[in-house]
Amino acid sequence: MSNFLNKLKQGVSDAGKKAQQTVESTSLKFQVSTKEKDIEKNYTEIGRIVYRSLETESSFIPNEEFTKYREAILSLEQEIEDLNRKIQHLQNLKECGCGKMLPADASYCPFCGQQFQTVVVQPAAVQSPHTEKAAFCPNCGEPASSGDHFCRGCGFQLSE
DSSP states (O other): OHHHHHHHHHHHHHHHHHHHHHHHHHHHHHHHHHHHHHHHHHHHHHHHHHHHHHHSSSOOOOHHHHHHHHHHHHHHHHHHHHHHHHHHHHTTEEEOTTSOEEETTOSBOTTTOOBOOOOOOOOOOOOOTTSOOOEEOTTTOOEEOTTOSBOTTTOOBOOO
């Protein structure tokens, strides 16, 4: 009975954490949306400046006004990038080079096939003269132990 209650408590705790992450993620997405609207307002102001400059005979476009709006846009884009990284971290996601969002522990992208580098630190094996030499995966060349059934690098089946 105690084990059941512990599992129940853990389930409730996990659900609470998930709900909190969802709330935080939604809040961050709202902030991103607000900043994207602010960027559009800056683009509108740049368009207004260009339009007014075309009404004059000299067609002079004041660069200092452009610079102000351009810097605001660049700052907002950086803030959006930072918020998106926080969202990815909360949702345990990473972005592939193809632009798709994947679970952080994915080794390969299911959309484009890109492999993600994972660093596996293994203790150095002490070999005696009687130890057999390390085998290699015939698919990718990754070193493999004699007891490995699948390659650690590519997942290729080494033995049956």
